[in-house]
Amino acid sequence: MIKRTFGSTGQLLPVIGQGSWNFSSERSEIEKASVALQTGIEHGMDHIDTAEMYGEGRSEEIIGQAIGGLRRENLFLVSKVLPGNATYKGTITACEKSLKRLKTDYLDCYLLHWRGPHPLSETIRGLEKLIDDGKIRSMGVSNFDVEDLQEALESASKPIACNQILYNLYTRAPERRLMPFCSKNKIAVVAYTPFAQKKPPQKGTITGDLLQEIANNHDASPSQVILAFLVRDENVFTIPKAAEKDHVLENAGAGKFKLTESEIKRIGDAFAVPDHDIPLQTL
Secondary structure, three states: OOEEEOHHHOOEEEOEOEEOOOOOOOHHHHHHHHHHHHHHHHOOOOEEEOOOOHHHHHHHHHHHHHOOOOOHHHOEEEEEEOHHHOOHHHHHHHHHHHHHHHOOOOEOEEEEOOOOOOOHHHHHHHHHHHHHOOOEOOEEEEOOOHHHHHHHHHHOOOOEEEEEEEOEOOEOHHHOOHHHHHHHOOOEEEEEOOOOOOOOOOOOOHHHHHHHHHHHHOOOOHHHHHHHHHOOOOOEEEOOEOOOHHHHHHHHHHHHOOOOHHHHHHHHHHOOOOOOOOOOOOO
């Protein structure tokens, strides 16, 4: 698995991590999700992302069960506070509840899920208190555009480790301003929903045939090519969600090869960056 430095943390993380949004609450599906998470970890995907919002804490509980018995220091756990909870005290309380559900003493990174009704400076103060108290190792944000990040940086006395954003082949506008800003300020970009909640373009279409041709060059699948394209930038990571073992293994395989410059250009031309700035898209 290819690894690179995660923003200002100085820590090496796999380019492909594991998301946990929308895990099923059915007993049989929970077991599948747990096995999938464990399989991912075994194959180097030790960056695991979750949030208190996901299943109202259920995803955190599933992860807590899945990582039981594993060496905590070998994992990089990330969770997020809901904007409605992100007062100074609310941020601290929300984190403590997440820690309890995850059955761990600390998070490696804790994020504000998106901008909300409470002053950003207040949320940042809560995040910094959590760092001082050893409950989190670093802090970050999610769904922040350039102006939001500028405000966060001005409010913070500690580094902003990452910005988790919607980024995929169909949502490449962040490459215009946001991603260069993040790189300049040592803020890792973490791409969520990397498949845009779609299946890869199908065989018989121009883009589908292109992805398949490039996949054949690497003994890979079109989905793996998509992930490899998204993490071509040295500051980008991605966290595809997978609740089944086979899907996790496919995702992990995307972190074992790099595309050529020619392949990157061809994909980039087929899924072009917009020619003008647009507001950051979210889910």
